[in-house]
């Protein structure tokens with residue numbers, strides 16, 4: 001018998017974020033094709049991609065507009081190095097991102113972690129160029145996630161991703177998260193933000209001379225388990241960063257491109273960050289691309305006769321034309337289809353369908369922001385996340401809880417059938433998983 005794709009994969013591919021030995025019991029699912037929000041495995045079984053393939057897919061798989069743009073670009077220019085050269089897709093994308101955010105000077109990387117690295121390096125180098133080389137440390141929030149390369153791990157406060165590499169990492173300082181679930185009796189989400197901001201202020205008052213930047217995931221700390229906070233925190237953080245001369249980096253890698261209801265999450269706070277990191281949805285989930293946008297002030301601090309004062313950072317595929325063209329097509333879909341307005345209606349239909357899950361007696365902190373839903377499940381079942389994932393997959397639904405938090409982050413193209421499929425699958429998978437508690441006892 002010939003080996004299956006899954007078997008060959010286990011022999012040749014080292015899968016991400018995976019203890020490979022677990023695949024002895026549960027082989028990876030071999031996907032043959034995808035259309036809209038649906039993935040089809042090699043046997044033809046379909047799965048609703050309710051996590052947007054790790055938060056990257058916005059308009060479903062194989063969107064005709066993105067496909068056409070890519071095919072056209074492939075005819076013209078596949079790739080050229082961006083040092084000493086330029087091309088239409090990267091120029092147009094940079095102009096559009098500047099118009100959308102008010103921050104120009106787009107610097108490109110290939111994935112989210114490299115965007116984090118770029119923003120941190122730029123911030124520290126800015127202070128060095130400004131005659132303040134001592135400002136070279138960073139602050140992040142408890143539970144923050146900004147990627148897993150060695151530099152990005154410095155500001156990623158998730159133990160399982162970091163522990164083994166602690167000796168390699170120059171750890172950033174961690175201040176309390178404004179996670180609204182941290183409210184004490186009688187406290188509102190805004191009270192939690194004020195308490196967290198007070199802790200940030202105390203830290204800055206003492207350490208601002210050695211601090212380059214604060215990095216935050218605006219409104220939702222996704223990898224922490226969709227921890228949501230009040231927009232007021234971003235306003236307070238902005239004020240404190242101004243007062244203590246520390247850059248504010250907003251990592252919109254997961255929250256950007258309509259995920260939280262606005263084009264970018266920080267816009268709900270009405271603030272202007274010093275750096276914005278973008279990736280994931282940037283290309284609609286088709287190709288790897290990331291960008292860091294920054295202010296004229298930062299840009300000008302590098303503009304000099306001396307080469308070494310420039311930002312001497314690069315990746316081989318910086319500004320890849322195909323990826324930039326996918327990003328342009330993605331932004332065009334936002335405009336042509338009035339996506340943000342349409343998502344308000346879709347979210348309402350989802351809320352309605354998901355009401356039984358949100359009211360499930362074992363669910364706490366049912367919450368939603370924009371197109372992100374999350375439910376904390378009260379269970380002592382070991383491996384709840386893995387078991388839930390299995391039960392959901394058996395129902396043709398791709399959901400991957402984080403710890404005991406079940407969440408949905410679907411593409412923005414669910415029809416009524418897909419909404420029902422998601423809601424019913426999420427609910428029945430929960431009951432099936434919780435039923436294992438009794439047998440585990």
Ligand SMILES: *Cc1c(COP(=O)(O)O)cnc(C)c1O
Nearest residue numbers: 111112113145146147251253254
């Ligand atoms: C996913 C993510 C990253 C890292 O992006 P990669 O492309 O996986 O390197 C960084 N920050 C946030 C907020 C993310 O969600």
